[in-house]
Amino acid sequence: MTELRARSLAVDLGQRHALSRVDLTLPSGRLTVIVGPNGAGKTTLMRTLAGLLEPTAGQVTLDGQPVSRMSAGERSRCIAYLPQGGNVAWPLPVADVIALGRLPHGEKPDSLSLKGQEAVAAAIHAADLEGFENRPATELSGGERARVLLARALATQARVLLADEPVAALDPRHQLIVLDVLKEQARAGTTVAAIMHDLTLAARFADEIILLNQGIVAASGPPEAVLTEELLAANFGIQAHVSHDGGHLVVVADRPLAEPGQGG
Numbered sequence: 001m002t003e004l005r006a007r008s009l010a011v012d013l014g015q016r017h018a019l020s021r022v023d024l025t026l027p028s029g030r031l032t033v034i035v036g037p038n039g040a041g042k043t044t045l046m047r048t049l050a051g052l053l054e055p056t057a058g059q060v061t062l063d064g065q066p067v068s069r070m071s072a073g074e075r076s077r078c079i080a081y082l083p084q085g086g087n088v089a090w091p092l093p094v095a096d097v098i099a100l101g102r103l104p105h106g107e108k109p110d111s112l113s114l115k116g117q118e119a120v121a122a123a124i125h126a127a128d129l130e131g132f133e134n135r136p137a138t139e140l141s142g143g144e145r146a147r148v149l150l151a152r153a154l155a156t157q158a159r160v161l162l163a164d165e166p167v168a169a170l171d172p173r174h175q176l177i178v179l180d181v182l183k184e185q186a187r188a189g190t191t192v193a194a195i196m197h198d199l200t201l202a203a204r205f206a207d208e209i210i211l212l213n214q215g216i217v218a219a220s221g222p223p224e225a226v227l228t229e230e231l232l233a234a235n236f237g238i239q240a241h242v243s244h245d246g247g248h249l250v251v252v253a254d255r256p257l258a259e260p261g262q263g264g
């Protein structure tokens with residue numbers, strides 16, 4: 001059982017307290033979705049969990065080991081991080097970009113081990129990229145590129161997968177495909193967390209939701225406990241209608257409130 005934990009985490013960015021007193025546990029076998037308004041600290045939290053940002057206070061541990069004390073190589077083998085809106089700088093073939101996910105294992109695109117080749121093929125299949133392998137990665141649509149970068153993260157086969165808005169640029173079919181992949185990864189034993197803004201999709205796929213607002217955890221738990229009309233008003237500043245449809249929670253944002261938390 002892999003467990004990524006944050007204890008009393010605080011991160012200051014310049015003069016701003018981006019995160020304060022964050023305690024959370026991401027267990028393996030579960031898909032945790034992090035939601036919250038713009039500027040809530042979601043990316044800051046995910047980068048800190050990935051060991052890419054040094055906390056001002058508190059600690060992140062992976063199975064009890066402080067992430068900050070892991071070497072960069074060990075960390076990138078254990079924790080795959082998919083950044084928000086990532087780009088591809090070089091016109092490499094798609095298959096080579098995905099194979100870069102094996103670099104933490106010391107494997108280059110032209111010298112993949114058998115395990116590496118299998119990991120890349122599985123990632124191409126999971127991200128629905130068969131037929132794209134030889135296309136220059138710089139000549140893709142935004143959604144296609146997002147799937148290539150997800151596939152690169154999958155190819156690492158890390159124990160932890162952290163994805164910052166993995167479905168933001170995707171069409172509805174590929175949103176479902178990618179979230180199915182993340183859920184399958186979790187079911188296979190990976191610790192998976194994703195940041196999302198689509199609350200209905202989040203409710204449908206998340207085992208647990210963490211609601212972040214102004215750098216603190218405002219609520220966490222199963223979707224129905226977190227995505228309530230009261231918590232959405234207080235934290236997103238929206239009057240929302242939450243209903244059930246075929247066992248799924250549906251969140252419709254009706255209108256913005258003048259101030260977060262203001263009813264009526």
Ligand SMILES: Nc1ncnc2c1ncn2[C@@H]1O[C@H](COP(=O)(O)OP(=O)(O)OP(=O)(O)O)[C@@H](O)[C@H]1O
Binds near residue numbers: 018040
């Ligand atoms: N380099 C920086 N220096 C100072 N403040 C920063 C820096 N980067 C981010 N911030 C601030 O920290 C806060 C948290 O930013 P963060 O990117 O984590 O938010 P987020 O919840 O991911 O937002 P979004 O939904 O818009 O992606 C914001 O108020 C942001 O303005």
